[in-house]
Amino acid sequence: MNNKLKVLRAMRNWSQAELADRLDVSRQAVNAIETGKYDPSLPLAFKLARLFEMPIEEIFDDEFEGSNNV
């Protein structure tokens, strides 16, 4: 799943370690999410949304282009 985490982090001038501290996860977790190797759980996605003050779907993109009913 694509995400804007790296961009949002850079806009705030945070290192991966700083973001990891704010989320209370490891730096490896932040790196894995940024590089698309790991999709965060729903609670962690909500935590990210609260931290960056934006909806989850603005941070993560599942590249789904079908009907909005699904």
Added chain:
Amino acid sequence: MSEREKAKRPMSPRRKRYLTAIGLSGLIGIIMGAWSQVDNFDEHARFALLNNSPLTPSFAIGASILWIVGLIVCLFIYHRAVDDHEERAYLWAGLAAWYTFVLSAPTWWVLHRADLAPPVDTMLLFLGAMLVNCAVWLWLKYR
């Protein structure tokens, strides 16, 4: 954030618990290794824990208790400290280790019964499963 501010940043309770679990498990390993060397010194076997030479009952009972109680305590702390990402790595590594055991144990046992292999060695099966567990965990956490 300046370097000084970074240095001042307190360690989170999660990270403290994580390091406690890792440190405690390392300490248990060191105690067991040192104790086995002191209590079971055999000039033909350099590392008493890593071969099949006889052990003294006091060490065997003590090491069993330390292994079971120590591991339960460490795992309890560890599972309260890991984040989503590491938990996923841990679960997949555990599954890979289980599959290693499921594939190798019956195969070895059947081959032995047909005199095509030596008797099944439980510790070799354990070691193989742990190596696979470790490799998968490291790959998923640090790749």
